[in-house]
Amino acid sequence: MITEKGLWNRLRLRLLFTGPTLFAFLAVMIIPFLYGIYLTFTNWDGISTSSSMVGFDNYLSVFKDTVFWKTFLLTLEYVFISVVLINIVAFLLAYILTSGLKGQSIFRAGFFIPNLVGGIVLGFVWQFIFSNVIVFVGKEMSIPLFSNSWLADPTKAFWAMIIVTVWQYAGYMMVIYVAGLMNVPKDILEAASIDGASLWTKMRKMTLPLMVPSFIVCIFLSLQRCFMVYDLNISLTKGGPFKSTEMVSMHVYEKAFLSRDYGVGQAEAFVLFLLVATITIAQVYFSKKLEVEA
């Protein structure tokens, strides 16, 4: 193929293989993305037949929209706590389930299942648990912490979201960690045991450094998913009580579709994209430096 002469001949063959995917990618990702950026310069409301260019006014409104920044900070807090908890729980689960426990593959499947349930359904299931099941149990056994719905209190509703998020993603990340743990060479671990290394030393000096690629992937995935949380937000708390758990994606959505301010909504989405892209790229870039070879 490389030996074929002429630009067209080479291009033709490549287009044959990558063309369809390229077309789909352009049509559903790149063009809407560019069109979205174009919309940020207009004042379109979503239905009217005409709209006018407004320059950078929409971006100015983004910086003036205090609620946007408030929800962004709340999202940051949510992302930070969730990412840490997801990865700790997932790693512990993976560690336990690779230690040769009886029936470990059943447990692995069990912990993975929440990830197969969609966020919306999951939200409704947990809404029922938080506002009915837990309240019922709390009242029967008179535990004050559980006798009122968690979803009715701003702080507890925020933690309810974190609990569900961790429960949802820990299983998925666990699978990646399981794969990572199984790839840690047994021979060096054995050699270390013979040298008298304790379990903790082996973990700290060998397993963890060799698992860095898994950590990078898992932290990246959980970062990105938590930043973009919307389905769980809408179905579990609806942003309530009184907008105290409204995450930034939900705010952007409401700006565009509820307040019918497409331009500002799009601009906020674009700003959010830039912020999230910066954070995740920085994370991948810096943690790549931690990788080691066995």
Added chain:
Amino acid sequence: MKSLKWIQAIALMLMVVMIVAACGNKSGGSDKEAAVKITLLNSKGEIQSQLEDAAKAFKEDNPNITVEIIPVPSGQSPFEKASALYASGNPATITMLDTGDVEKFKDRVLDLSGEKWMADTVDRSTALTTFDGKNYAFPLAIEGYGFIYNKAVVDQAVGGTFDPASINTTNALEQLFQKIEASGKAPLIISPMDWSLGAHYLPLAYAGQSADTEAVAKFVNYLKAGTVDLASNNVFNGLLDTFDVMTKYNIDKASPLSGTYERGPEVLGKGEVGIWFQGNWAWPQISSFDTANGQYGFLPVPISNNPSDFGNTQISSAVSKRLVLDKEKNTAEQQAAGKKFLEWMVYSEKGQDFLVNKANIIPAFKNITLEAKDPLAKSISEYIANGKTEDSMSTLPADHWAKIGASMQKYLAGAGDRAVLTKEIQEYWKTVK
């Protein structure tokens, strides 16, 4: 090998044919020349199956017209779905919109001023969808809201037959609550959904400003301009005084925000509470828990202690759902079929039966004399017949219910006092474009 190539070629051809056939569905059914297929986007989820039955009944009368009912998925607003359909170049022939959204679509929908049913509409039912003298929408359903009472519970509380007209002041309402409490039941339940508080309860403060709708519209404009001082507004304060009384007697006062919509009809229907703030659309849910032999009715929400003040004896009601006909992508035949369907609902026996008996709708047409079977619609109809109504605010900004609803929740939970609520409402109105 050769035969394999043949199979491949045939498979490819089949695929192409299928794709072409799938894309070309508009040309389908060409054997019946006059067959017309129209679509109706339904945003009133609770009447989906009734509408489908109505479409069948309509087809019996008009064999060449098929009406397909498309539901708006729950969680999506009618505006969102309708604008998405327009954006994809595939709008429904008939679209069911909320009153406030009609104006946005006015360049894309038919002028219906010349239709026969225009002469039979009830007063003011098309005023909000008339722009430059042209009416763009068909008023489908009148809905009203207020305090729904369970007659069995309140009868027991007052020791005799309860007279709804006796509740015309905040004090009278509080006394009723006390009597219900004394009879061993919880007085009322406040459902804490943002739409209920933000789109129904608080707007009573705007609508109650004056019996004159022009004056109410002016009041809203002053709110936008930021020249209204709500803190010293009597109607607003009166309404919140009533809300304070409600909060005090709320069955869920220990955790006022934990309730869900589903809890309301359950406790009211079972007679655990006497009163629920909600509208006539809640009847299907209440009826499934009913223990009062279908004896329910509405009380107005009082805003002062002077019985003659506007709002104390009036029930809030308005046309809430409207139908518009697309003129951009639908053919002239489809548009004509759509008009026929609207006429069929108003003038044919089957159409009226669908509206009143099947879908429990309070129609906005004077010529329909069928009496509603469900007690809530009946109660609203009685208030309308007696002229005791206050127009609900149906053209509020689209995000009003969510934003103000959140502020009201904060007030209900005690996380913000009246000053905070007043400030948030005034701030909100300043951001409205």
